Each structure stands twice: as structure tokens, then as C-alpha cells.
Amino acid sequence: MAGFQEPPIKKAKNDRTVDLSANTSQAPTQPSPSQAANGHTKARDGLGSFQNLKHKTPSKGTPQKTKNPEHLRNLLAQRHALPIFPARARLLEELRKNNTVIIIGETGSGKTTQIPQYIHEERLDRKGGICVTQPRRVAAISIAKRVAEEMDTNLGGLVGYSVRFEEAVCPATKVKYVTDGMLLREAISDPLLTRYSWILLDEAHERTINTDVLFGIVKDAQKTRRSLPGHDPLRLLIMSATMDVDHFSQYFGNCPVLYVEGRQHPIEMFYAKKQQEDYVMAAMTTVFQIHREAPPQHDILLFLTGQEEIDSVTTNLRQIAKDGSLAECPRLRVLSLYAALPAHQQLDVFRATAEGERKVIVSTNIAETSITIPGIRYVIDCGRAKVRTYHPGSGFDALKVKKISQAQAWQRAGRAGREASGSCYRAYTRAEFDAMNVNPTPEILRSNLASVMLQLLAMGIKNVVTFDFIDKPSAELLEAAIVQLSFLDAVVIKSDSLELTEAGRKMAQFPLEPRYAKVILSGPEHGCTEEEQAANARRKFTSVEGDHITLLKVFRAFKAAKKNKMWCHENFLNFRNLLYATEVRKQLVQVCERCGVALTSCQQKTDSVRRCLATGLFTSVAELQLDGKYLTLDTKQEAALHPTSALFGGKPAYVLFTELVQTGKAYMHLNSIVDPQWLHDIAPEYFRRKHVKR
Numbered sequence: 001m002a003g004f005q006e007p008p009i010k011k012a013k014n015d016r017t018v019d020l021s022a023n024t025s026q027a028p029t030q031p032s033p034s035q036a037a038n039g040h041t042k043a044r045d046g047l048g049s050f051q052n053l054k055h056k057t058p059s060k061g062t063p064q065k066t067k068n069p070e071h072l073r074n075l076l077a078q079r080h081a082l083p084i085f086p087a088r089a090r091l092l093e094e095l096r097k098n099n100t101v102i103i104i105g106e107t108g109s110g111k112t113t114q115i116p117q118y119i120h121e122e123r124l125d126r127k128g129g130i131c132v133t134q135p136r137r138v139a140a141i142s143i144a145k146r147v148a149e150e151m152d153t154n155l156g157g158l159v160g161y162s163v164r165f166e167e168a169v170c171p172a173t174k175v176k177y178v179t180d181g182m183l184l185r186e187a188i189s190d191p192l193l194t195r196y197s198w199i200l201l202d203e204a205h206e207r208t209i210n211t212d213v214l215f216g217i218v219k220d221a222q223k224t225r226r227s228l229p230g231h232d233p234l235r236l237l238i239m240s241a242t243m244d245v246d247h248f249s250q251y252f253g254n255c256p257v258l259y260v261e262g263r264q265h266p267i268e269m270f271y272a273k274k275q276q277e278d279y280v281m282a283a284m285t286t287v288f289q290i291h292r293e294a295p296p297q298h299d300i301l302l303f304l305t306g307q308e309e310i311d312s313v314t315t316n317l318r319q320i321a322k323d324g325s326l327a328e329c330p331r332l333r334v335l336s337l338y339a340a341l342p343a344h345q346q347l348d349v350f351r352a353t354a355e356g357e358r359k360v361i362v363s364t365n366i367a368e369t370s371i372t373i374p375g376i377r378y379v380i381d382c383g384r385a386k387v388r389t390y391h392p393g394s395g396f397d398a399l400k401v402k403k404i405s406q407a408q409a410w411q412r413a414g415r416a417g418r419e420a421s422g423s424c425y426r427a428y429t430r431a432e433f434d435a436m437n438v439n440p441t442p443e444i445l446r447s448n449l450a451s452v453m454l455q456l457l458a459m460g461i462k463n464v465v466t467f468d469f470i471d472k473p474s475a476e477l478l479e480a481a482i483v484q485l486s487f488l489d490a491v492v493i494k495s496d497s498l499e500l501t502e503a504g505r506k507m508a509q510f511p512l513e514p515r516y517a518k519v520i521l522s523g524p525e526h527g528c529t530e531e532e533q534a535a536n537a538r539r540k541f542t543s544v545e546g547d548h549i550t551l552l553k554v555f556r557a558f559k560a561a562k563k564n565k566m567w568c569h570e571n572f573l574n575f576r577n578l579l580y581a582t583e584v585r586k587q588l589v590q591v592c593e594r595c596g597v598a599l600t601s602c603q604q605k606t607d608s609v610r611r612c613l614a615t616g617l618f619t620s621v622a623e624l625q626l627d628g629k630y631l632t633l634d635t636k637q638e639a640a641l642h643p644t645s646a647l648f649g650g651k652p653a654y655v656l657f658t659e660l661v662q663t664g665k666a667y668m669h670l671n672s673i674v675d676p677q678w679l680h681d682i683a684p685e686y687f688r689r690k691h692v693k694r
């Protein structure tokens with residue numbers, strides 16, 4: 001049992017470092033809820049109906065929520081109790097003085113929810129809006145909801161969000177929470193990001209590929225807007241829980257770094273005494289040890305690696321919880337949390353625990369920093385995370401369970417001390433902790449860059465190789481992306497630059513990876529644009545032709561059943577996912593219309609669909625060998641059909657896979673049978689070299 005150690009936050013040597021916690025006495029008077037509400041009503045005057053507002057369309061004519069004043073007072077009191085609140089005046093002073101500022105503060109100190117409100121309350125956003133990026137959809141949506149509530153306004157009005165395939169915004173939206181991917185997409189049509197006067201890049205320490213690219217884009221946009229007459233300055237805030245401050249400050253022209261002291265209660269740390277063979281079992285045992293001893297309403301957050309693991313642990317925990325020997329314990333509510341979970345289920349974790357109850361949240365690293373779950377007093381950390389790493393040499397993504405970094409381990413531990421003192425149980429030894437990397441590797445240094453490169457080209461950035469990356473990806477990764485894009489006919493390589501083709505320009509319009517966009521673009525040629533969108537919309541359910549056609553059949557049946565909820569229930573299908581698929585499809589149809597792609601349907605000739613799939617995914621094909629195993633054609637990697645595949649058990653000669661994921665063994669996910677002749681028709685040169693028989 002060791003005492004809690006402070007997270008290794010490095011203080012910048014930079015003399016422009018400001019410790020905001022130093023000035024705590026002068027909390028400014030904030031507008032009362034009713035004053036704030038009036039201001040907001042004014043801001044929305046005369047705006048009429050809301051656009052693109054899904055699910056939560058407020059009734060016309062009554063855009064203002066009528067709130068319980070007691071609830072509002074309560075929310076305001078909560079806002080005033082946040083660690084960032086005493087620093088409000090100092091913070092605003094710095095924001096007024098500098099165009100770029102870095103803000104470091106513990107998770108839960110109020111950065112994401114409060115700073116945009118402060119800027120708005122002071123009307124520093126008079127000219128354009130405030131855009132706050134988040135690496136994850138669930139964070140963008142849940143935070144926007146919370147902020148709308150705090151500002152006593154309807155979500156989708158003054159405060160909105162925009163994530164892929166779903167948004168709640170209107171022309172009056174001033175504070176907008178978006179995924180980093182969405183802002184990148186916006187930059188394609190508006191590289192100077194002219195509709196915003198403030199851009200807050202949040203969770204910067206996560207170093208997602210999109211955030212990394214945005215660093216370069218916003219920096220450039222800021223510079224260009226400064227040099228062009230008629231533009232407002234672009235104000236940048238980089239927000240983070242922990243960060244290599246010097247590296248960031250240097251990149252952003254030695255900008256000031258502000259610290260907000262978090263409110264961290266002491267956390268008692270426990271390490272495993274010896275290395276654990278089975279960390280899942282170790283973690284589950286710990287859950288029940290805590291459950292037997294801890295008072296109710298002291299909730300548990302368990303960090304595991306991925307969806308399958310989490311689902312199976314959740315099921316097990318629920319079963320064991322029914323065991324008679326636990327009858328004396330509080331009632332146990334077990335919840336999963338991972339990115340692929342439907343939004344409403346993700347939001348369940350925020351529901352407070354009922355009296356005499358305890359909740360256990362089994363989560364991926366999603367709960368590490370981007371969201372704060374109330375009630376957590378115990379953290380169990382398995383010390384691992386599923387990490388996607390792209391291997392340009394072999395052309396596949398390995399999704400491997402890897403040790404997390406020390407920085408992540410401290411973030412996880414910190415979740416236990418948000419509201420009161422807590423405990424963190426590490427399912428690994430002290431020595432294992434010491435051997436962990438200090439920081440995680442930025443995603444851009446380990447990802448397939450095809451998508452990002454296509455987007456940069458579409459923004460008019462000609463020389464992607466010389467782009468101002470904060471950390472530059474290897475030449476091998478850049479090269480592999482160029483090769484993939486040229487195979488997809490998205491670019492042509494001219495002496496020393498890359499030129500986007502007409503098809504490439506269209507591909508960049510789709511909120512999809514270039515290879516899937518290519519599949520849709522090849523639709524009209526095969527008479528099945530409609531089907532492609534369906535298959536793409538929901539790539540997840542079983543036909544002898546493979547998984548894609550299965551999905552397509554499910555989707556068609558859902559439509560024929562008039563999107564009926566009971567029908568889904570009777571057929572064991574997820575109603576919300578299918579509705580989501582309908583929404584995705586609608587949006588892809590819009591992109592097709594914009595790009596002049598004709599909508600055609602191949603009806604029952606579903607082999608055309610598989611042919612289209614092959615046009616985008618032809619580098620993802622495996623060939624059956626004499627010994628009954630599969631080898632990928634692209635890199636001769638051994639791979640097996642995943643047990644969930646419709647084709648599992650059969651042995652088709654050539655299978656196309658949507659994803660090749662290495663989890664111990666390399667598994668092909670979402671597969672369809674392909675005809676080798678098609679492959680020769682699609683990419684003759686490529687398949688001649690691969691010696692594919694016709």
C-alpha cells in the first residue's frame with residue numbers, strides 16, 4: 001500500500017507560465033440565472049425555426065426552456081464551486097491579452113464546461129462563435145447538454161453540438177461542441193474557419209490524429225487571418241489535463257501556459273503484490289471485495305480494454321451480483337461504457353445512484369479524462385488499453401491490448417478523488433508501473449494517414465509532406481498513405497507534388513474513410529448506390545454471400561417493416577442502431593447529391609454490391625491456401641475468418657474483409673465472397689503482381 005503520488009505534471013520553464021490558483025480571492029459576480037437567461041433570449045430574437053435539430057426539436061415559438069428556478073440556483077452553486085471559478089477573472093485577463101493560450105487543469109476542474117461560458121458571458125465572442133473540440137462523440141454531446149442546462153437554454157439553440165451524422169445547432173448557436181473530426185471536415189470548405197472567433201482544442205493531451213492535424217490548421221488559419229485585411233483575429237485555446245507543456249508552447253510560438261489547480265482529494269493507492277496472469281479475473285475479484293466492504297453510493301469505475309471484454313465482464317458481474325452471499329450488500333447496478341455503445345446507453349452512466357445502490361461502470365479509456373462521472377470513489381485499473389497501430393509494411397491495423405502510459409495511469413487513479421477521498425487498485429505491480437512509458441505515443445505516429453492526407457489535399461495543402469505537424473509522422477507512413485490514395489485513384493503523383501483527382505475531391509466530401517467513399521462512388525457503375533449506402537450505414541449483422549449482404553438484407557427488411565420497433569425486437573435487432581443507419585444513409589445520399597452521384601438500385605442482384613465493395617477494398621482480400629488457411633494478398637499475412645462472420649465455417653476461395661485486426665491471432669472482420677475476375681477488372685496491374693488466378 002503506497003501513498004498517493006502527485007501526477008507528474010511538468011511545470012513549464014517558460015517564464016510566461018501563470019498559476020491561476022494563486023489568485024483565489026476575487027471571484028467575480030456572475031450574472032444571475034435569470035439575467036443570463038434574458039441575455040440569451042435576446043441573442044436568439046427573430047431567429048425563427050431551428051435547423052438540423054434531431055430528436056430534441058424545441059416546439060416553435062417557445063425556444064426558451066422554462067426551468068425550475070431552484071434547479072437553476074443549484075446549478076449555479078455547482079458552477080461556483082468548481083476549481084476554475086476563483087480563477088475566472090485572471091483567466092479572462094490572460095485571454096484578453098493573448099491570442100493563443102494553453103490551459104492545463106485536472107479533469108473535472110471545469111475547463112470544458114466553464115471557459116466557453118466565461119467567454120460568452122463577457123461577450124468576447126461578439127463577432128463569431130466559440131467552437132470546442134472533443135475527441136469523442138459522447139463527450140461532445142453530454143457536455144453540450146450540460147452547458148445548455150447551465151445556461152438555461154435549449155440544446156441546439158445558443159449551445160449546440162455537431163458530431164458525425166448527428167447535430168443540434170442553429171444559426172444562433174454561439175457555443176458549439178464538436179468532435180475534432182467534424183472541425184477538420186469543416187476546414188475543408190472553410191480553411192480559415194471564419195465562422196469562429198474562438199477555437200478551443202480540448203483534451204489536447206490525448207493527441208488524437210485529428211487534433212494533431214487541427215493544431216497545424218488552426219495555427220495556419222490564425223496567421224492567415226492576421227495577415228488578411230477584413231478578418232477578425234482567431235483566438236486559440238489549447239486545453240489539456242496533462243501535457244508536455246514546453247513542446248506545445250514552443251509549437252504555438254511560446255504562448256503563455258495557465259494552470260488551474262484541480263481539487264484532488266487524497267487517493268490511497270494499491271498495487272498488485274505479484275504480476276497478474278489474468279487481469280480481468282483480478283479486476284472482477286477486486287470489484288466484489290470492494291462491494292462487500294464499501295458503503296452504498298460509493299461507486300466503482302473499472303478500466304478494461306475493449307467492447308467484448310467489457311460486455312463479458314458486465315454480464316458476469318450482473319450474474320454474480322445475484323448470488324445469495326451478496327444479499328447483505330447494496331444493490332449493484334452494472335453499466336458498460338465504450339465508444340461504440342449507442343449514445344443513450346452511454347449517457348446512462350451519468351445517472352446518479354439511487355439510495356442503497358452502488359454502480360459499477362466498466363469502461364474503456366473513454367472515462368480517463370474526457371468525461372466526469374459523479375459518485376466514483378473506487379477505481380480499478382487493469383493497466384492496459386486497446387491500441388490501434390497501423391503497420392504500413394503489412395498494411396493492416398493491429399488492435400492490440402497494450403500497457404498504458406504512466407500519465408494515463410495517473411489520470412485513471414485521479415477519477416477516484418473527484419468528490420471525496422478515494423482508492424485506486426492497480427491490477428499490476430509497482431515495478432510494472434515503473435516500466436511503463438511516461439506518455440502515450442501520439443496517434444499520428446501510428447496511424448493510417450490516407451484519410452488525413454486526402455483532407456489536407458482537399459483543403460488545398462499541396463505539400464502534405466512539409467505540413468507543420470507538431471510531431472511529424474515517419475516517411476514510411478506518409479509514403480504508404482500516398483500509395484493507398486493513388487491505388488484508389490484519389491490522387492495522381494506529379495513530379496514532386498500530389499494532385500487530387502476529380503474522384504479524390506468527391507471522396508473527401510464523404511465523412512468516411514477514402515476506401516468506403518470509393519465504394520459509394522463506384523455505385524452508379526454497378527447500379528447500386530442505394531445498397532452501398534445501406535451496407536455502409538450499418539456494417540454489423542449474417543447471407544451466404546457474406547456479412548455485407550446480410551446487413552443489407554437487414555436494412556431492407558427494416559425499411560419494409562416501416563422502421564417498426566416491435567419488429568426489431570422480435571428479430572433481435574437493435575432498433576436504435578437501425579434508425580441511426582437510416583440517418584447515416586440519408587446524410588450519405590445528401591453528399592451523393594452534392595457530388596452528382598446518381599442514385600441507382602440493383603434490387604436483388606446483390607453481387608453488384610460485393611463488386612462495388614471490391615472497388616474500394618481490393619487491397620483487403622485474402623486467398624484460401626491449400627492447407628485451409630487464408631493469406632492476405634496485399635502483404636501475405638496469415639489471417640482467419642472471425643467466428644462472428646457469416647462466412648465462418650465455409651471456405652470461399654477469395655474473401656474480402658473490412659478490417660483486419662490482430663488480437664493475438666489476425667482476424668478478418670465483416671467479410672464478403674469476391675470473384676477473382678472482378679479483382680482483375682478493378683486493379684489489373686495490382687492483381688497481376690499478386691499472381692491472382694482468374
Ligand code: CDP
Pocket residue numbers: 082105106107108109110111112113114142143146350369372
Ligand atoms: O473539462 P474539465 O475536466 O476540467 O471539467 P468539466 O468537463 O468542465 O466538468 C466540470 C464539472 O461539471 C464536472 O466535475 C461535473 O461535476 C460537471 N459536469 C456534469 O455534471 N455533467 C457533465 N456532462 C459534464 C460536467
Ligand code: MG
Pocket residue numbers: 108111112113202203369370
Ligand atoms: Mg474537459
